[in-house]
Amino acid sequence: MAQPLRLRHRTEVLVNADAQRLFEHLDDPRRLSAHMGKPSAMMAGAAMALTTDAGGGRSIGSVYRLHGKVLGLNLDVSSRVEERAPPLRKTWHTVGEPRLLVVGRYRMGFDIAPLERGCRLGVFIEYxxxxxxxxxxxxxxxxxARWCTRRMAIDARAAFP
Incomplete structure:
Protein backbone atom coordinates (compact mmCIF):
# COMPACT_ATOMS: atom_id res chain seq x y z
CA MET A 1 0.00 0.00 0.00
CA ALA A 2 1.36 3.42 -0.95
CA GLN A 3 2.39 5.76 1.84
CA PRO A 4 0.46 9.03 2.24
CA LEU A 5 2.31 12.23 1.32
CA ARG A 6 2.96 13.36 4.90
CA LEU A 7 6.41 14.88 4.42
CA ARG A 8 6.55 18.50 3.27
CA HIS A 9 8.87 21.34 2.47
CA ARG A 10 8.20 24.86 1.24
CA THR A 11 10.53 27.65 0.08
CA GLU A 12 9.42 31.26 -0.33
CA VAL A 13 11.22 34.09 -2.11
CA LEU A 14 10.40 37.58 -3.31
CA VAL A 15 10.54 37.98 -7.09
CA ASN A 16 10.90 41.22 -9.02
CA ALA A 17 8.18 40.43 -11.59
CA ASP A 18 4.44 40.75 -11.87
CA ALA A 19 2.42 37.58 -11.29
CA GLN A 20 1.58 37.02 -14.97
CA ARG A 21 5.21 37.16 -16.14
CA LEU A 22 6.36 34.92 -13.30
CA PHE A 23 3.60 32.38 -13.95
CA GLU A 24 4.43 32.26 -17.66
CA HIS A 25 8.08 31.65 -16.77
CA LEU A 26 7.30 28.88 -14.26
CA ASP A 27 4.59 27.27 -16.38
CA ASP A 28 7.36 25.70 -18.48
CA PRO A 29 8.59 22.49 -16.81
CA ARG A 30 11.97 22.93 -18.51
CA ARG A 31 12.57 26.03 -16.39
CA LEU A 32 11.29 24.46 -13.18
CA SER A 33 13.37 21.32 -13.61
CA ALA A 34 16.50 23.09 -14.92
CA HIS A 35 18.35 22.22 -11.69
CA MET A 36 17.83 18.51 -12.48
CA GLY A 37 19.33 18.89 -15.96
CA LYS A 38 22.73 20.03 -14.69
CA PRO A 39 25.28 17.91 -12.83
CA SER A 40 25.33 18.79 -9.14
CA ALA A 41 26.49 17.39 -5.83
CA MET A 42 22.88 16.70 -4.83
CA MET A 43 22.52 14.63 -8.02
CA ALA A 44 25.86 12.85 -7.36
CA GLY A 45 27.31 14.59 -10.42
CA ALA A 46 24.60 13.29 -12.75
CA ALA A 47 21.76 15.00 -14.62
CA MET A 48 18.29 14.02 -15.78
CA ALA A 49 16.58 14.71 -19.10
CA LEU A 50 13.05 16.07 -19.49
CA THR A 51 10.49 15.01 -22.09
CA THR A 52 6.95 16.35 -22.38
CA ASP A 53 3.76 15.40 -24.13
CA ALA A 54 2.13 17.60 -26.78
CA GLY A 55 0.76 19.85 -23.99
CA GLY A 56 4.31 20.68 -22.96
CA GLY A 57 3.40 20.49 -19.28
CA ARG A 58 1.25 23.59 -19.67
CA SER A 59 -2.26 22.21 -19.47
CA ILE A 60 -4.26 20.22 -16.94
CA GLY A 61 -3.61 16.53 -17.55
CA SER A 62 -0.36 17.18 -19.40
CA VAL A 63 2.36 14.65 -18.56
CA TYR A 64 6.12 15.10 -18.51
CA ARG A 65 8.95 12.79 -17.59
CA LEU A 66 12.39 13.15 -15.98
CA HIS A 67 14.80 10.29 -16.57
CA GLY A 68 18.49 9.60 -16.25
CA LYS A 69 21.14 7.62 -14.48
CA VAL A 70 22.51 8.48 -11.02
CA LEU A 71 25.20 6.39 -9.36
CA GLY A 72 24.66 3.75 -12.02
CA LEU A 73 20.93 3.46 -11.29
CA ASN A 74 18.23 4.30 -13.83
CA LEU A 75 15.90 6.94 -12.41
CA ASP A 76 12.53 7.74 -13.93
CA VAL A 77 9.54 9.78 -12.83
CA SER A 78 6.48 10.98 -14.70
CA SER A 79 4.30 13.84 -13.46
CA ARG A 80 0.83 14.99 -14.43
CA VAL A 81 -0.38 18.58 -14.13
CA GLU A 82 -3.37 18.50 -11.77
CA GLU A 83 -4.10 22.19 -11.25
CA ARG A 84 -3.30 25.27 -13.30
CA ALA A 85 -4.76 28.60 -12.24
CA PRO A 86 -2.87 31.40 -14.03
CA PRO A 87 -1.36 33.60 -12.76
CA LEU A 88 -1.52 32.32 -9.17
CA ARG A 89 -1.02 28.56 -8.82
CA LYS A 90 0.04 25.32 -10.48
CA THR A 91 0.41 21.80 -9.05
CA TRP A 92 1.51 18.44 -10.44
CA HIS A 93 1.91 14.94 -9.03
CA THR A 94 3.73 11.74 -9.84
CA VAL A 95 2.06 9.12 -11.99
CA GLY A 96 2.54 5.59 -10.65
CA GLU A 97 5.51 4.72 -8.46
CA PRO A 98 8.58 6.74 -9.46
CA ARG A 99 12.03 5.19 -9.66
CA LEU A 100 13.92 7.71 -7.55
CA LEU A 101 16.51 7.36 -4.80
CA VAL A 102 15.52 9.57 -1.86
CA VAL A 103 11.88 10.55 -2.45
CA GLY A 104 8.99 8.45 -3.67
CA ARG A 105 5.62 9.67 -4.86
CA TYR A 106 5.19 13.41 -4.59
CA ARG A 107 2.96 16.36 -5.27
CA MET A 108 4.65 19.66 -6.09
CA GLY A 109 3.57 23.11 -7.03
CA PHE A 110 3.96 26.80 -6.71
CA ASP A 111 1.79 29.69 -5.69
CA ILE A 112 2.25 33.35 -6.46
CA ALA A 113 1.03 36.21 -4.28
CA PRO A 114 1.09 39.61 -6.01
CA LEU A 115 2.60 42.39 -3.91
CA GLU A 116 2.78 46.13 -4.40
CA ARG A 117 6.14 45.56 -6.07
CA GLY A 118 6.78 42.13 -7.51
CA CYS A 119 5.34 39.08 -5.83
CA ARG A 120 6.00 36.35 -3.30
CA LEU A 121 6.65 32.91 -4.78
CA GLY A 122 6.15 29.75 -2.75
CA VAL A 123 7.41 26.42 -4.12
CA PHE A 124 6.35 23.30 -2.24
CA ILE A 125 6.65 19.53 -2.23
CA GLU A 126 4.60 16.94 -0.36
CA TYR A 127 6.25 13.54 -0.59
CA ALA A 145 13.21 18.32 -0.81
CA ARG A 146 14.79 21.49 0.60
CA TRP A 147 17.37 21.63 -2.22
CA CYS A 148 14.79 21.07 -4.94
CA THR A 149 12.24 23.68 -3.79
CA ARG A 150 15.04 26.14 -3.02
CA ARG A 151 16.62 25.70 -6.48
CA MET A 152 13.28 26.26 -8.20
CA ALA A 153 12.54 29.38 -6.16
CA ILE A 154 16.04 30.90 -6.43
CA ASP A 155 16.25 30.15 -10.17
CA ALA A 156 12.91 31.94 -10.66
CA ARG A 157 14.07 34.94 -8.65
CA ALA A 158 17.33 35.09 -10.67
CA ALA A 159 15.34 35.19 -13.93
CA PHE A 160 13.95 38.61 -12.92
CA PRO A 161 16.84 40.67 -11.51
Missing amino acids: AWPESRPWLGRIFGAAY
Missing part, protein backbone atom coordinates in the same frame (compact mmCIF):
# COMPACT_ATOMS: atom_id res chain seq x y z
CA ALA A 128 6.64 10.00 0.66
CA TRP A 129 9.81 8.00 1.06
CA PRO A 130 10.70 5.72 -1.85
CA GLU A 131 9.01 2.31 -1.68
CA SER A 132 12.17 0.41 -2.65
CA ARG A 133 14.67 2.12 -0.31
CA PRO A 134 12.79 3.95 2.45
CA TRP A 135 15.95 4.17 4.56
CA LEU A 136 17.50 6.47 1.92
CA GLY A 137 14.45 8.70 2.18
CA ARG A 138 14.73 8.86 5.95
CA ILE A 139 18.38 9.91 5.67
CA PHE A 140 18.36 12.19 2.61
CA GLY A 141 14.72 12.96 1.71
CA ALA A 142 14.37 16.21 3.67
CA ALA A 143 17.67 17.60 2.38
CA TYR A 144 16.69 16.76 -1.20
Whole structure:
Protein backbone atom coordinates (compact mmCIF):
# COMPACT_ATOMS: atom_id res chain seq x y z
CA MET A 1 0.00 0.00 0.00
CA ALA A 2 1.36 3.42 -0.95
CA GLN A 3 2.39 5.76 1.84
CA PRO A 4 0.46 9.03 2.24
CA LEU A 5 2.31 12.23 1.32
CA ARG A 6 2.96 13.36 4.90
CA LEU A 7 6.41 14.88 4.42
CA ARG A 8 6.55 18.50 3.27
CA HIS A 9 8.87 21.34 2.47
CA ARG A 10 8.20 24.86 1.24
CA THR A 11 10.53 27.65 0.08
CA GLU A 12 9.42 31.26 -0.33
CA VAL A 13 11.22 34.09 -2.11
CA LEU A 14 10.40 37.58 -3.31
CA VAL A 15 10.54 37.98 -7.09
CA ASN A 16 10.90 41.22 -9.02
CA ALA A 17 8.18 40.43 -11.59
CA ASP A 18 4.44 40.75 -11.87
CA ALA A 19 2.42 37.58 -11.29
CA GLN A 20 1.58 37.02 -14.97
CA ARG A 21 5.21 37.16 -16.14
CA LEU A 22 6.36 34.92 -13.30
CA PHE A 23 3.60 32.38 -13.95
CA GLU A 24 4.43 32.26 -17.66
CA HIS A 25 8.08 31.65 -16.77
CA LEU A 26 7.30 28.88 -14.26
CA ASP A 27 4.59 27.27 -16.38
CA ASP A 28 7.36 25.70 -18.48
CA PRO A 29 8.59 22.49 -16.81
CA ARG A 30 11.97 22.93 -18.51
CA ARG A 31 12.57 26.03 -16.39
CA LEU A 32 11.29 24.46 -13.18
CA SER A 33 13.37 21.32 -13.61
CA ALA A 34 16.50 23.09 -14.92
CA HIS A 35 18.35 22.22 -11.69
CA MET A 36 17.83 18.51 -12.48
CA GLY A 37 19.33 18.89 -15.96
CA LYS A 38 22.73 20.03 -14.69
CA PRO A 39 25.28 17.91 -12.83
CA SER A 40 25.33 18.79 -9.14
CA ALA A 41 26.49 17.39 -5.83
CA MET A 42 22.88 16.70 -4.83
CA MET A 43 22.52 14.63 -8.02
CA ALA A 44 25.86 12.85 -7.36
CA GLY A 45 27.31 14.59 -10.42
CA ALA A 46 24.60 13.29 -12.75
CA ALA A 47 21.76 15.00 -14.62
CA MET A 48 18.29 14.02 -15.78
CA ALA A 49 16.58 14.71 -19.10
CA LEU A 50 13.05 16.07 -19.49
CA THR A 51 10.49 15.01 -22.09
CA THR A 52 6.95 16.35 -22.38
CA ASP A 53 3.76 15.40 -24.13
CA ALA A 54 2.13 17.60 -26.78
CA GLY A 55 0.76 19.85 -23.99
CA GLY A 56 4.31 20.68 -22.96
CA GLY A 57 3.40 20.49 -19.28
CA ARG A 58 1.25 23.59 -19.67
CA SER A 59 -2.26 22.21 -19.47
CA ILE A 60 -4.26 20.22 -16.94
CA GLY A 61 -3.61 16.53 -17.55
CA SER A 62 -0.36 17.18 -19.40
CA VAL A 63 2.36 14.65 -18.56
CA TYR A 64 6.12 15.10 -18.51
CA ARG A 65 8.95 12.79 -17.59
CA LEU A 66 12.39 13.15 -15.98
CA HIS A 67 14.80 10.29 -16.57
CA GLY A 68 18.49 9.60 -16.25
CA LYS A 69 21.14 7.62 -14.48
CA VAL A 70 22.51 8.48 -11.02
CA LEU A 71 25.20 6.39 -9.36
CA GLY A 72 24.66 3.75 -12.02
CA LEU A 73 20.93 3.46 -11.29
CA ASN A 74 18.23 4.30 -13.83
CA LEU A 75 15.90 6.94 -12.41
CA ASP A 76 12.53 7.74 -13.93
CA VAL A 77 9.54 9.78 -12.83
CA SER A 78 6.48 10.98 -14.70
CA SER A 79 4.30 13.84 -13.46
CA ARG A 80 0.83 14.99 -14.43
CA VAL A 81 -0.38 18.58 -14.13
CA GLU A 82 -3.37 18.50 -11.77
CA GLU A 83 -4.10 22.19 -11.25
CA ARG A 84 -3.30 25.27 -13.30
CA ALA A 85 -4.76 28.60 -12.24
CA PRO A 86 -2.87 31.40 -14.03
CA PRO A 87 -1.36 33.60 -12.76
CA LEU A 88 -1.52 32.32 -9.17
CA ARG A 89 -1.02 28.56 -8.82
CA LYS A 90 0.04 25.32 -10.48
CA THR A 91 0.41 21.80 -9.05
CA TRP A 92 1.51 18.44 -10.44
CA HIS A 93 1.91 14.94 -9.03
CA THR A 94 3.73 11.74 -9.84
CA VAL A 95 2.06 9.12 -11.99
CA GLY A 96 2.54 5.59 -10.65
CA GLU A 97 5.51 4.72 -8.46
CA PRO A 98 8.58 6.74 -9.46
CA ARG A 99 12.03 5.19 -9.66
CA LEU A 100 13.92 7.71 -7.55
CA LEU A 101 16.51 7.36 -4.80
CA VAL A 102 15.52 9.57 -1.86
CA VAL A 103 11.88 10.55 -2.45
CA GLY A 104 8.99 8.45 -3.67
CA ARG A 105 5.62 9.67 -4.86
CA TYR A 106 5.19 13.41 -4.59
CA ARG A 107 2.96 16.36 -5.27
CA MET A 108 4.65 19.66 -6.09
CA GLY A 109 3.57 23.11 -7.03
CA PHE A 110 3.96 26.80 -6.71
CA ASP A 111 1.79 29.69 -5.69
CA ILE A 112 2.25 33.35 -6.46
CA ALA A 113 1.03 36.21 -4.28
CA PRO A 114 1.09 39.61 -6.01
CA LEU A 115 2.60 42.39 -3.91
CA GLU A 116 2.78 46.13 -4.40
CA ARG A 117 6.14 45.56 -6.07
CA GLY A 118 6.78 42.13 -7.51
CA CYS A 119 5.34 39.08 -5.83
CA ARG A 120 6.00 36.35 -3.30
CA LEU A 121 6.65 32.91 -4.78
CA GLY A 122 6.15 29.75 -2.75
CA VAL A 123 7.41 26.42 -4.12
CA PHE A 124 6.35 23.30 -2.24
CA ILE A 125 6.65 19.53 -2.23
CA GLU A 126 4.60 16.94 -0.36
CA TYR A 127 6.25 13.54 -0.59
CA ALA A 128 6.64 10.00 0.66
CA TRP A 129 9.81 8.00 1.06
CA PRO A 130 10.70 5.72 -1.85
CA GLU A 131 9.01 2.31 -1.68
CA SER A 132 12.17 0.41 -2.65
CA ARG A 133 14.67 2.12 -0.31
CA PRO A 134 12.79 3.95 2.45
CA TRP A 135 15.95 4.17 4.56
CA LEU A 136 17.50 6.47 1.92
CA GLY A 137 14.45 8.70 2.18
CA ARG A 138 14.73 8.86 5.95
CA ILE A 139 18.38 9.91 5.67
CA PHE A 140 18.36 12.19 2.61
CA GLY A 141 14.72 12.96 1.71
CA ALA A 142 14.37 16.21 3.67
CA ALA A 143 17.67 17.60 2.38
CA TYR A 144 16.69 16.76 -1.20
CA ALA A 145 13.21 18.32 -0.81
CA ARG A 146 14.79 21.49 0.60
CA TRP A 147 17.37 21.63 -2.22
CA CYS A 148 14.79 21.07 -4.94
CA THR A 149 12.24 23.68 -3.79
CA ARG A 150 15.04 26.14 -3.02
CA ARG A 151 16.62 25.70 -6.48
CA MET A 152 13.28 26.26 -8.20
CA ALA A 153 12.54 29.38 -6.16
CA ILE A 154 16.04 30.90 -6.43
CA ASP A 155 16.25 30.15 -10.17
CA ALA A 156 12.91 31.94 -10.66
CA ARG A 157 14.07 34.94 -8.65
CA ALA A 158 17.33 35.09 -10.67
CA ALA A 159 15.34 35.19 -13.93
CA PHE A 160 13.95 38.61 -12.92
CA PRO A 161 16.84 40.67 -11.51
